[in-house]
Amino acid sequence: MPLQKLPRLAEIALDGTEDVEVTLDFTRSVGKRPMIKGHIRGNIxxxxxxxxxxxTIALDAPLQVALTTFESDERPEQEGLEAWLIEDERLFIQDFVEDEILLALPLVAKHEQCEPLRKLIEALPSDEPVTESEQVDDVAASAKKNPFAVLKDWKKTE
Structure with missing residues (x-):
């Protein structure tokens, strides 16, 4: 399936993304429900x-969904299948395939090993480490500024 037929995927994919190979078989489940079995392969x-x-994300996603026309249909799940809701009793194959590809992609695309664009810890204004005495001073200063300190002896005065 050409990438230009999948506009939502084309929006997030970079140059170098190949066309996606899609194999679909339209059949019926054990419970005689219409279903789609297949596989989606490609490099995104x-x-x-x-x-x-x-x-590059190597996509290798098997498909096995039962088609249903109403949300409360529990029969596909009872057969161990994912339910796919069809509105107006029509299914647009390219939308179906695009949805399945987007669901198969990782939530966050990242290399296994790479360096972040910026340092992750930028809390200190300089690269100097904080000394132990500075940490003690910070703790003492935060204790003085505690807004609940006035309530510390409240129960004792009753």
Whole structure:
């Protein structure tokens, strides 16, 4: 399936993304429910969310869904299948395939090993480590500013 037929995927995919190979079989489940079995394969190039460089995601997603026309239908789950809701008794195959691809992609695209674009810890204004005496001073200062300190002896005065 060409990438240009999948606009939501094309929006997030980077250059280098190949067309996706899709195999679908339209059949019936054990309970005589209409279902789709198949497989989606391809390489999707996304932007790594750590280093902002391209990362290739190898997509290999099996499909096995039962088609239903109302949300409260529990029969597909009882057969061990994922339910796919069809509105207006029509299914647009390219939308179905695109949804399945987007669901198969990782929530956050990232390399296994890479360096972040920026340092993760930027709490200190300088790269100097905090000494132990500075930590003690910070604890003492925060204890003085405790707004609940006035309530400390409240129960004792009754």
């Amino acid at each position: 190039v996304l932007e790594c969310q750590r280093c902002m460089q391209p990362v």
